[in-house]
Amino acid sequence: MKKKKTIILLIFLAMLAVLPKLITSNYIMQIIDLSLVNFIVVMGLNFVTGFAGQISLASTAFWGIGAYTSAILTTTCGFSFWAALPVSGIVAMLGGILIGYPTLKLKKFYLGIATIGFGEIVSLIFLNWTTLTKGSEGIPGLSKPSIGAFKFTSNYNFYYVILIIALILLIASVLIKYSRFGRTLLAIRNDEIATETCGINAHSSKMIAFSLSALYAGIAGSLYAHLIGFISPDLFVFRQSISFLCMFMIGGSGYIAGPAIGSFLITLLPEVIKFLQNYYMAIFGILVVILAIAMPTGIVGLMEKHLPRLYRYIEPYAEVPEKGLERGNEKWRGK
């Protein structure tokens, strides 16, 4: 079993490595790069919404903070991309601590609404702090990174940069999920008060999860800025946050594989149905509703229930329950 799984994993990695060779269109390659960037943001969302069960709609704010930090550092402060990338992650994380500290005391929808408010304020700051962000004109001409003489100028080369960063962050998120801290978050999702009575500080755990999600979003923002080469405030609006949440929920909340499937599906879906011309975004909306209704636990959740064999392959450390045991909130209570 384990051997088989390793082989499949290696084949999958090899497929990811040769993927750019199979794509002929530069545009499609950019969409794939974008899906990877979205994947990083949604992975971050998984910490706070998936594991800890707190609704966050501020992911765009952190994404934007990361993008702007990276853009400003490289254009006006002369930083290289490699130096700006971690800095933008850390700045976004600081933003996450600033926003998370007061709001994470709130519960459920109240937290969601508070994060919406912060997201709107951050996007207004992008628009109106013209000395720093150049306002609605945006910041053009962001350069692609290079190592020595080798420049990652095309979408094909840059794919590998994003892929490697995404894989590192993915491994980190698997390690976090199955660490003591990850289990703490899952416990908070199931019952916050019971967790606190066990002597765990739920607020600080949620804070760490929230700032981790901000870190991921900040790194993704930096990658996005240098992938597209241009950023402007109208990208970082509430609409984008809900589309991240959409990718996250469609993929499957709380699973490692969920964000990957959701972000690729929702980013690529509009391209696939583009032959419908003017109607494609309207149809896309309907498809999202249908996906939500057909799969209330997301795609991976549905797989866990109906295709446990496949589920075991795509979800690392998946525990498939033996027959007769219930999964869910009362899991492993047994008979």
Added chain:
Amino acid sequence: MLELIQLSVSALSMGFVYALTGSSIFLIFNAAGVINFAQGALLMLGAYIGTTTLNKLGLPYFLAILLMIIIMVIIGFLFQRLAYYPLRNSEGLMFMIAGIGILVFMENFVQLLWGAAPISVRPLLSVHSINIGDLNFEPQSVMIIVITVAILLIENFFLKKTSIGKMTQAVAQDKEAASLMGISVPVMIAVTFINSTVLAGIAGVLVSPKFYVSIGLTSLLLKGMASCVIGGFGSAVGPIIGGIIVGFTETFGARYISPQFRDAWAFLLMIAFLMIRPKGIFKERISEKV
């Protein structure tokens, strides 16, 4: 002083629009325990239907609104049947996603039907301004205030005095007990959704002469949410008071502090409320169980 009064009227009129939007969000939250992200889209749809009944068909104002309300009733029913009903037993987040889907659909649907260009709507009164002494009022602001007060009174009568309204209230309070009393819970939730859709539609029509009708109207959803949070989800009066507070905050904030951050003031106030008094001015009577 003159300026203060004129600003107050303008603030009050925007406040009432937010109050209507907030009430429509509140009704669904109260009855079904979910936030409907498509509420802004329903509002926008109401405004677009208003442009057809007013501009294209050239109907008299009240007839036009009546026709819009009838169409909104149908849309509200379809919306709850297709998007809420299948998800009534799953967690609230999934309905939020369905709402997002509907939002994306509606935004593109109206652009296909009405075109992408913003549409202007004739105001209810054709006079340019209402003058009382030295005071000039924008006629639409005054009409918004008058009509909204009337609508809210009708709404209050519906919820407090009619048996259907009372039944929807009962369902909102306790679904199990209500169904034991022989009230059909799904039907009452459908009625609440229809009620909420109609309120959103009216808000859309009322606000449309002030702005152009475009897909940008969906962003009123956020202001409606801010109204609900500030006013509190505890009572139907909450969103109305909250809406008026939001209207005043943003109008005076834009005039006296900084116009660029017009939208930020309302959200800052909302966040302040969430920090200090998270349940809003009118608290929920039954607090969440520990």
